[in-house]
Amino acid sequence: MKKKINFKNREEFTYYLFLYMKNDDKTSFRTEFLELHPTDQIDIFKQLSIEKRKHVYRYLTPAEFAEIFQGLQLTEQKTIFAELEDDFGLRMINELSADDVTDFFGNIPDSVATYLLSKLEESEANNIKLLLSYKEDTAGAIMTTEFITISPNETVTQVMARLRKEGADAETIYYLYVVNDDDKLTGVVSLRELIVAQTGATIAQVMKEQVVTVSAFADQEEVSMIIKDYDLLAVPVITSEEKLIGIVTVDDILDVIEEENSEDIGQFAAVKGALDLDLNAFVATKRRLPWLILLLFIGMLTAGIIGGFEGILAEVAMLAIFIPLIADMAGNTGTQSLAIVVRGLALEKFDRNAVIKLLKREALSGFMMGTVCGILVSILALVIPQGNLMLGFVIGVSLFATVFISTLTGTIIPLIIHKLKIDPAVASGPFITTINDIVGLFLYFTIATSLLHYL
Structure with missing residues (x-):
């Protein structure tokens, strides 16, 4: 050992x-x-x-x-x-x-x-x-083509003898696949079942005829979900004629899971293709820069919103102090919801009922988080120099609306993207953050403008 x-x-x-x-x-x-x-x-x-x-x-x-x-x-x-x-x-x-x-x-x-x-x-x-x-x-x-097939007419003793000779060259011997004369998959026997079976029994007597299989053209994520859901060590790959051509083993699926997780993280952080530490600075920059340029132009809307409310900022300069707070809370809240949805979609946990339940939960969570954060920032606005009750009310209501709507935005956008058959991870953290910054500041200045005569 x-x-x-x-x-x-x-x-x-x-x-x-x-x-x-x-x-x-x-x-x-x-x-x-x-x-x-x-x-x-x-x-x-x-x-x-x-x-x-x-x-x-x-x-x-x-x-x-x-x-x-x-x-x-x-x-x-x-x-x-x-x-x-x-x-x-x-x-x-x-x-x-x-x-x-x-x-x-x-x-x-x-x-x-x-x-x-x-x-x-x-x-x-x-x-x-x-x-x-x-x-x-x-x-x-x-898949690998190194696996062992057996005939339904062989006895347990015969198969065990074959395993001693051929087992070392196979990728795995924990599952033995039963095929007929046309190489069509007809059953499967686990090594455990083989060991505890009567030595004189035929494979046809101990095999299971219901076999979980995948097509050679199935996506590797689909294969990983099947192996996970059925707790398999390997899954057979078959043609349209049900002929066995290979197996996908759990060690390969672990590599797939790592690869897919890395891809999702890259999309989530808008650095897709740049996570490989062996990339040089030029290639990494080339893969990251397009996202940053896109977000730069979207972010210009934020500057446009602030410029559009220049008048109210001139009258109530104290509002400018809370711009970073509103923007940060919008982005942070949306990213939290985005992470929950993207992970759930990756695990295929969302059917129609689950989506409705999620929307209700996130709406209620957004309402409660917005209420708590709004009250806290209202109190903060009262104790700062030149603060007053109405300023605290405006900031509190704005933050409540921002947190509530940002929670829904971070939930709904990836669901819509998934419905359009696009990987929801493309609704990356920076993308959601930028969108929610715009929404949050628009709400902030709109509420402040409507209550300007009270400030």
Whole structure:
């Protein structure tokens, strides 16, 4: 069993590994390094200089190094693969699972991928070409073709014997898929069910005929929701003729969830495509600047509103003090509601009844939050120099209206965008903030103008 080292002794452990490399002590390095959990192997490998990495390439076999390679980021994989000798690199690729190879090939130049494909075994190359043919972010693109199929006529004993021979080459053996002579999926057997079944029983007697499946063209988010909802470790991918062509495993779905969450965060903060820390400043700026320019022009409406009420500001200069407060509360309140709605939509929690319930809840929350904030700011307006009761009333009512309406705005806008089949995350925090700034200031000055003769 491989051991997991903790943070406290990692530095000491790494020091000895470095010492073994310095002394070119291959045996000691292999003994210690290969006992580590793959996660620790990857962490230590990332700390190595190019000269030390060359020692690792000499000390480890292609199969052993494949454990490290598959855990690296795609940008790291491209750098590392360029350092490998051709023969070592090809043998290492042959040890990777088909979906990992597909991810790597999809992120290197086509000419290099074509060359590497020509060097792989024909069956392996055909599997990779199949996976590469599917559109990115679909089940077909993230599935693996390394799974075990069994016949309904086989006995439990026969299947267990096959597992001992073929199990090491499969992505997972926790589910075994039952297919007929036409490769059509007819059932599934879990490893648990296989172990507890009578040895003489046939697969047809122990299998489940109701199988949760996905199409090769299904979106990866849909696949992740199915695996989550049904608590699966893998889901089979089938064609329109119900032929089994691959499986999507839960470890791939974890990567999908991380990717989708990063995408939503990027859209939410108006930095879509710029979250990758490996991007240079020019590319990051290029991806962020369009949003900022759009928001800049929308924000000009705020300046226009203030300019339109220049007269009342001249008469009651105290109103200017509270402009940042009104604008900030509008943006903050709207962003809170936006986060709730976007997260709920991502988890597919909103049907018609849930939407109505959400709108009622957010309206009531906005009313209560607006009331509390309005009362507090009214009291604040009374204690400042030149403050008076009517000024406090104007500020309080304005803030109440701002918080209440901003809550509804942050709720309704992403729901409308979702209804239009657009990702609701595009109703980003900065976008909602800017819109609510405009709404809040308009309400503020409108209320103040209507009550001007009392100030």
